[in-house]
Amino acid sequence: MANASAKRIAGQNDATIKTLRLGMILPTILSLLLRLIFRRSSLPPSKSSLALYIATFMPSFFLSNYLVRIGSPRRDPTTGTLMTYGEDLSQQGITEWCFDIIYITWACQIGSGAFGEWVWWFYLVIPLYAVYKLWSSLISPMLLGRGAAPASAEDTPTESVSKRQDKLRKRQERGDPRVQARSVRK
Structure with missing residues (x-):
């Protein structure tokens, strides 16, 4: 089974x-x-447009090469059998964020060709998301002390009841003959 998973x-x-x-x-x-079709006047691109394109292409290029390097399966050169399958590129976390940056870069490149240089403002989603993740996972819990204690006594659960117990209680309230209330003798 492990071999089938590795092949997949x-x-x-x-x-x-x-x-x-x-x-x-x-x-x-x-x-x-798209520049040629819709925005002929923007050819050749201005120096600032070209600098912006190169500045955003570089992180995308390095992240793409990183993902190719860690995700490339290694096979035996003589037999072609799978030796290692590489890291799973569909995993969450850093790999997912690398893909997000690459996809945003591609969208901005295509959008700037079709609609203009203002599309590059969407690239600010990347640092804004990074600030949000830092705030929600690191800074806010340290400053506000979340998770230390409940805010009030109403927030704490008083009694834990299983689904089966809850179901039996509801049947008893309806007067279901299958459920009989028994008194416990001490």
Whole structure:
């Protein structure tokens, strides 16, 4: 079973790596084509537009190469059997954030070609999200002391009742003959 899982992850990683490699070329070509079709006056791009494009392309390029490096399955050169499947590229956390940055970069590249340079303002989503994650997971709990104690006595649960006990209580309240109230002798 473990071998089947490794093969499945390796296949998913191969498909994702192909998409990453295609994605490093395709947004650039689409951006130039869209500029040619819709915004001929913006050709050739201004120096500031080109500098912005290069400045955002570099993180995308490095993150893409990082994901390709960690996710590439390694196979035996002679037999072609799977040796290691690499890291799972569909996992949450840092890998997911790398993909988010890459996808936002691609969207901004294509959008700037079609609609103009104002689309690059959407790139600010990345640092804003980073600040939000820092605030919600690190800064806010330290400053506000969340998780230390409940705010009031009303927030604390008084009694834990299982689903079965709750169901039996409701039946008893309806007068269901299957449930009989028994008094406990001490």
